[in-house]
Amino acid sequence: MGDTIDVRLTADEFRYVISCGSALLLNIPEGSLPTYTHFSKAQIIDFSARMREQFDQAGYDM
Incomplete structure (x- = not known):
């Protein structure tokens, strides 16, 4: 694992970060993920x- 950064998020912001990771897998071709x-x-x-x-x-809850 690389360097770490401590970040404070609200529960809604944290939910957003988690949801975006899943959405990327559904909407962007696997080969393009590293580009984005x-x-x-x-x-x-x-x-x-x-x-x-x-x-x-x-x-x-999610």
């Missing part, structure tokens, strides 16, 4: 899963 996001499909799935886990641990 600098993340591969596998990286987006991993990031979204980790963020979803954090959201669930905080007690929020």
Whole structure:
């Protein structure tokens, strides 16, 4: 894992970040993902899963 940055988000902002990762996978061809996001499909799935886990641990519903 690279450098980390601590960021404060509201629950709605956090929900948005998680939802956008999933939406990218549905709407952008896999080969184009790195162009738009600098993340591969596998990286987006991993990031979204980790963020979803954090959201669930905080007690929020998606």
